[in-house]
Amino acid sequence: MIEVLTGSTLNTIQDFGRSRAMTLAVARGGAMDRLALAQGNLLLGNAPGDAGIEVVFFPFRIRFDAPTALAITGAEGLATLDGRVLPANWAITAQPGQVLTVQAPSSGSRRYLTFGGGLDVPVVLGARATDVKGNFGGFHGRPLQKGDILATLPVSAAGIRFPEYGYGLSHPAPLPGGTETVVRVLPAAEHHLFTPESLRIFEDSTWTLTSSANRMGYRLEGDTPMALHHRVSLFSHGIMPGTVQVPPAGQPIIQMMDANTCGGYPKIATVIEPDLRLLGQTPVGRAVRFVTVSRDEAVTAIRREATELAALERDLRTLRAGLLCA
Template identity: 40%
Template sequence: MFEVVKPGLTTTIQDLGRTGYQQYGVVVSGAMDAFALQVGNILVGNKRDEAGIEVVIMGPTLRVLADHVIAICGADLSPKLDGESIPMWKSLVVKAGQTLTFGKPVNGGYTYITVAGGIDTPLIMGSKATYTKAEIGGIEGRSLQKGDKIAFGKPSSMVKAGIGLPIRQIPDYRSGRKIRVILGPDHDAFSGESVERFLSEHYKLTSQSDRMGSRLEGPSLSLLRGADIISDAIFPGTIQVPANGQPIILLADRQTTGGYTRIATVITVDLPYVAQMLPGNELAFEAISVEKAQRLYVEQELLLQTLSVAAGTF
């Protein structure tokens, strides 16, 4: 178990989300960086969709109450165990009485603590994910608070420390990268000049961004007709453009439908790079084909499956 000594900025329990209920208006929620959470679970012998602890920018202080195997994957928030730096993207043993802390954000904003056996919290509509606006999932549907005790499930007999993601596969969350997108479904609602601007200029993440979406600031995008459409389905990475011409990239806590024009959608493998951006970070967009996006997704899936085999969790 962990005991929360300090809760950090916004620390919640998250898995891969609450799927199958969007037709009832229930948002998916789940981890902002699904790749990091899945890798973390594999490294500690869990199924890839098990819940972990999502840490945002300013991490918590957690007291270890029992010997266990954990992994920390995602943004580098300078994790330490009893004041000593510990490796990321690699499973390690923590001992009862030790204290896990975090420091300065170095690269990205969201990191995940995964524990062998997973987090022992109730399933709500098939998921442990915390959605604070509806107060469901996790621990009482809220962020962690001082004094909370986080129970672990039963670990796999295969779990062991020292398993890590190869260095060349560790994501680099630094600002300024090209984010690959598939244009549409409403890109024809924009002038050709605006689409070209969207794909050639840089945008900056604003401080109004949250788990629902990343609000960008940059060259305005002009519409040939109004910004409103009949409410339609939206997906992880959907890029909406309201009347002010500034794009919004929808993320984990996005609504189930939207009424703004959709110029493009961020491909699945690049979505973690958007989620990991901090206010003031910059990005640019690059259009690719559906077929290439699918190939990149298959490559990532093969990586996760290969890691699962190496860790004995496949």
């Protein structure tokens, strides 16, 4: 069992979300950085989408009452197990009574804790992810609070053991680098309704991520607002995580993992899947820039990420087999 020692309104249990429930007007949800969650699970021999904890409010502390395999991935920052510093993107076994403390990131904004077997919370509409807006999924449909007791599912890869000091990733999921987060986008349905000058502004401007940023959406702010050729009235229509809408004020909104499934603002672009996680790791106040790519380039990026994740799974399976025989 795992006892939560600190609470907030932001730290939640997440997995890969409910993409199949979007036709029911249910948000896709799930981890804002799916790749970091997947890497943490693979370190432990779990399935990539098993449920873990998405930590956004720090410091976050948990205590273990039984030997528990755990991994820390995502944003980089200080983490200690009973005061012993753990490297970034690391897997280790916690012993009964030990306390894990996860401090605020030095790079990125979301950290992920995964556990051998995955967290044992009910499956609702095909996923264990917390939908705070709908008050379901995860741990009683809410963020984690002090005193919550979490259980893990049986470990599927029986016999897994770690070296005394654990092991980690040599090539973890990249975090936003430099002074700005660059994300690749595809033109969306109403792209052609924007003036040529606005399309230039969209891609040439440096946008700032405002404090109006949460799991539902990110509001950006720039020096020059964008405009349509002429005023249009749109019925609410389908949107999804990554959709970039432009309300009348002319400043873009990016739909994130807990986005509604429909909306009426014109859509100028869609962030490609591999870069949506970079936005999830972007802290408030950071600069964001858009780069338009072709459909083929987007597909290549998606396939590359899937190939690299599959290769990591194979490598870790080989590593764990070696440890088991050691």
